[in-house]
Amino acid sequence: MESTAEMALIKGGVYTPLYTTDKTPRIVSSFLLDSTPVTNHQFLEFVKANPKWQRKNTLPLFADKNYLKHWLSNLELGPNVSPDAPVVNVSWFAARAFASFHHKRLPSVDEWEYVARADAHRIDATSDPEFTKILLDWYGRPNPKHLKSATTFPQNIHGIQALHGLIWEWTSDFNNAMVTGESRGDSGLDRNLFCAGGAVSATDVTNYAAFMRYAFRASLKGNYTVENLGFRCARTIPPSTESKKQS
Amino acid sequence: MKFLKNIRFITISVGLVSLLAAPSLAQTEIIGEEIAILTDAPNVPPPITRDYITKVIVHLEVTEVVKEIADGVDYTFWTFGGSVPGKFIRVREGDLVEFHLKNHPSSKMPHNIDLHAVTGAGGGAASSFTTPGHESVFSFTPINPGLFVYHCATAPVGMHIANGMYGLILVEPKEGLPPVDREYYVMQGEFYTKDKYGTPGLQPFSMEKALEENADYVLFNGSVGALTGDNALQAEVGETVRLFVGNGGPNLVSSFHVIGEVFDKVYIDSGSSVNTNVQTTLVPAGGSTTVEFKLEVPGTFILVDHSIFRAFNKGAIGMLNATGEENLTIYSGKTDDRIYQPEGGAIQEIPQAEYTEPAAQNTEEQIERGKRVYTQVCMACHQANGQGIMAAFPPLAKSDYLNADVDRAIQTVINGLSGEVVVNGEQYNSIMPKLDLSDENVANVLTYVYSMWENNGTVVTPAMVKANRDAEQSTQEAAFH
Numbered sequence: 001m002e003s004t005a006e007m008a009l010i011k012g013g014v015y016t017p018l019y020t021t022d023k024t025p026r027i028v029s030s031f032l033l034d035s036t037p038v039t040n041h042q043f044l045e046f047v048k049a050n051p052k053w054q055r056k057n058t059l060p061l062f063a064d065k066n067y068l069k070h071w072l073s074n075l076e077l078g079p080n081v082s083p084d085a086p087v088v089n090v091s092w093f094a095a096r097a098f099a100s101f102h103h104k105r106l107p108s109v110d111e112w113e114y115v116a117r118a119d120a121h122r123i124d125a126t127s128d129p130e131f132t133k134i135l136l137d138w139y140g141r142p143n144p145k146h147l148k149s150a151t152t153f154p155q156n157i158h159g160i161q162a163l164h165g166l167i168w169e170w171t172s173d174f175n176n177a178m179v180t181g182e183s184r185g186d187s188g189l190d191r192n193l194f195c196a197g198g199a200v201s202a203t204d205v206t207n208y209a210a211f212m213r214y215a216f217r218a219s220l221k222g223n224y225t226v227e228n229l230g231f232r233c234a235r236t237i238p239p240s241t242e243s244k245k246q247s
Numbered sequence: 248m249k250f251l252k253n254i255r256f257i258t259i260s261v262g263l264v265s266l267l268a269a270p271s272l273a274q275t276e277i278i279g280e281e282i283a284i285l286t287d288a289p290n291v292p293p294p295i296t297r298d299y300i301t302k303v304i305v306h307l308e309v310t311e312v313v314k315e316i317a318d319g320v321d322y323t324f325w326t327f328g329g330s331v332p333g334k335f336i337r338v339r340e341g342d343l344v345e346f347h348l349k350n351h352p353s354s355k356m357p358h359n360i361d362l363h364a365v366t367g368a369g370g371g372a373a374s375s376f377t378t379p380g381h382e383s384v385f386s387f388t389p390i391n392p393g394l395f396v397y398h399c400a401t402a403p404v405g406m407h408i409a410n411g412m413y414g415l416i417l418v419e420p421k422e423g424l425p426p427v428d429r430e431y432y433v434m435q436g437e438f439y440t441k442d443k444y445g446t447p448g449l450q451p452f453s454m455e456k457a458l459e460e461n462a463d464y465v466l467f468n469g470s471v472g473a474l475t476g477d478n479a480l481q482a483e484v485g486e487t488v489r490l491f492v493g494n495g496g497p498n499l500v501s502s503f504h505v506i507g508e509v510f511d512k513v514y515i516d517s518g519s520s521v522n523t524n525v526q527t528t529l530v531p532a533g534g535s536t537t538v539e540f541k542l543e544v545p546g547t548f549i550l551v552d553h554s555i556f557r558a559f560n561k562g563a564i565g566m567l568n569a570t571g572e573e574n575l576t577i578y579s580g581k582t583d584d585r586i587y588q589p590e591g592g593a594i595q596e597i598p599q600a601e602y603t604e605p606a607a608q609n610t611e612e613q614i615e616r617g618k619r620v621y622t623q624v625c626m627a628c629h630q631a632n633g634q635g636i637m638a639a640f641p642p643l644a645k646s647d648y649l650n651a652d653v654d655r656a657i658q659t660v661i662n663g664l665s666g667e668v669v670v671n672g673e674q675y676n677s678i679m680p681k682l683d684l685s686d687e688n689v690a691n692v693l694t695y696v697y698s699m700w701e702n703n704g705t706v707v708t709p710a711m712v713k714a715n716r717d718a719e720q721s722t723q724e725a726a727f728h
Contacts, residue, residue: 066352066380129455132454133451133454136451136452136454137451139355139356140323140355140410140451140452141323141355142311142312142313142323142353142354142355143353143354143355208403208406208454211402211403212356212402212403212406214402215356215357215401215402215403216356216357216378218357218376219357219376219377219378219401220378224378224381225380226352226378226379226380227352227353227379227380228355228379
């Protein structure tokens with residue numbers, strides 16, 4: 001088992017995020033993204049190498065008291081936790097520490113959402129009601145008792161697995177003021193990015209699935225841990241590599 | 248100068264008012280604290296008897312649960328307290344309410360609560376925004392008495408409400424509500440499912456239908472049958488019943504009506520205006536009404552949304568059983584059944600060649616004509632596919648009651664039927680009227696029904712119908728002599 005996931009090259013492009021007032025498309029540069037979310041096994045390796053991220057050693061400021069609560073003990077997963085299943089109950093600080101340990105980083109919301117539009121054949125499948133419906137069906141179901149391994153999920157056109165249908169995932173800028181707790185008043189905020197009254201500024205009002213991801217992220221704080229929230233890592237392509245590719 | 252005087256006068260008056268108000272300040276002191284009693288519909292927490300304000304602590308847990316929405320149909324409800332509608336909360340005007348909203352760790356979604364009783368931006372929504380496995384605390388003072396809706400206001404708001412995230416909070420006025428014998432909690436809400444009404448299995452939410460406001464289920468208290476049969480509301484003749492009626496929506500406005508009763512009092516929109524002698528009252532989506540009526544006679548009183556297809560085809564039906572002494576002056580029941588002769592005592596006929604269709608030649612023809620009769624006469628209650636309506640009209644499809652006894656079936660059509668029957672294990676207690684159909688038509692419609700929906704294929708002839716009519720007549724004559 002690898003200590004960190006394989007990465008896929010995401011070719012950059014342009015996309016319009018769900019919540020903008022000016023509807024200006026945004027540019028996402030090419031980057032690398034883990035094809036699967038970080039597993040329990042990989043995270044266990046990490047905490048073994050970094051004792052300060054073991055459950056008993058973390059500060060409440062960086063991870064709340066449910067941090068890794070599904071594990072049997074500090075350094076044991078226990079019989080009910082699959083090593084291949086994605087790790088959950090991790091805080092944003094812990095996820096970020098894991099990423100830097102592996103010389104990676106967390107993907108930004110833009111990067112994550114850019115890739116999340118894809119299905120197996122299309123870069124952007126969000127206009128297909130079937131695609132949205134599959135996502136909604138997942139959002140509408142309570143959490144399963146046991147999480148499956150991400151490798152059982154089909155690859156999307158970028159070679160990425162289980163972006164949808166398994167867990168929620170941390171992003172580097174999850175709290176950049178997309179949605180406040182009062183979702184209906186957000187259009188009144190003086191910010192560039194926001195959810196609006198649930199409707200006014202969303203570029204696609206019927207894309208409830210994306211709506212819910214923004215709402216979910218907005219409910220988080222950096223030290224929160226949640227039973228169905230994990231992460232995967234990204235990496236910026238160094239300029240030299242990119243210029244080599246171009247030449 | 249005059250102007251200045253006026254100002255001075257106002258200042259003095261304000262001073263006086265505050266002097267007068269001073270003694271009542273003592274009453275605004277918060278005395279003690281208590282944990283709010285929360286109840287599931289149709290129950291209501293007991294009336295508040297204290298005459299002082301206190302700190303009321305409310306613990307409300309949000310869970311996402313799979314439950315039956317109708318017989319054999321499951322739905323993933325998002326709930327305030329485990330069922331739909333959410334827990335009923337009862338506080339007193341001026342209390343300090345400390346609200347704890349807990350989102351169960353197994354929840355997929357963050358949730359929050361907007362209480363219409365809260366005076367303050369968002370009604371508590373922003374302060375109570377809670378990620379799964381967390382708890383938010385905020386407090387408020389309900390300034391206005393009344394019956395208020397609360398609901399989840401997390402994006403996408405419509406979906407959170409459509410999945411059942413609403414309930415009622417009653418803010419009792421300082422002087423309390425007039426005492427009544429019974430109080431019940433009824434809340435309407437509609438559901439949008441992928442497949443149409445009654446399709447079995449776990450039904451996912453349909454965003455498309457919700458946007459079109461095309462509901463599959465319109466329900467009281469969260470499921471078909473939540474207020475019928477064994478779950479019916481109970482009361483006794485002579486008692487006054489108060490219903491706290493809310494409407495969670497998300498889209499539809501309710502025309503709330505109780506069949507066989509007139510509301511003695513309606514607190515319009517649960518506000519301070521009281522209307523009297525009302526038949527049907529509107530309950531807006533995200534609003535409520537409070538109605539009171541005294542039960543004068545026994546019987547089953549049916550609660551409906553009088554936008555009536557919702558009642559008979561989408562589930563918006565409930566029952567209140569009143570037991571006790573008959574009062575024949577107020578309602579006699581049927582006292583006589585006699586021949587009606589519009590043109591006076593003698594039977595008159597306008598001579599005219601009457602066209603009579605020749606009798607059906609074979610079973611196929613019988614079935615074809617029977618279908619016509621079924622569509623015109625029977626379908627309204629027993630439904631297009633003979634499935635009936637749970638707790639109101641028994642099914643004809645695959646019906647044990649029907650298949651067991653053909654003579655009983657014939658008599659049911661020609662004489663009508665009232666009282667308790669058990670069909671396919673479910674109890675029904677309603678009235679089927681006597682149907683004025685020819686022997687031929689009775690034979691045809693029954694042959695049709697027996698040929699459909701996995702029934703046993705019995706062929707009913709006009710002679711069989713006649714034999715039953717004759718038998719009936721001789722019994723009556725025997726009783727008469």
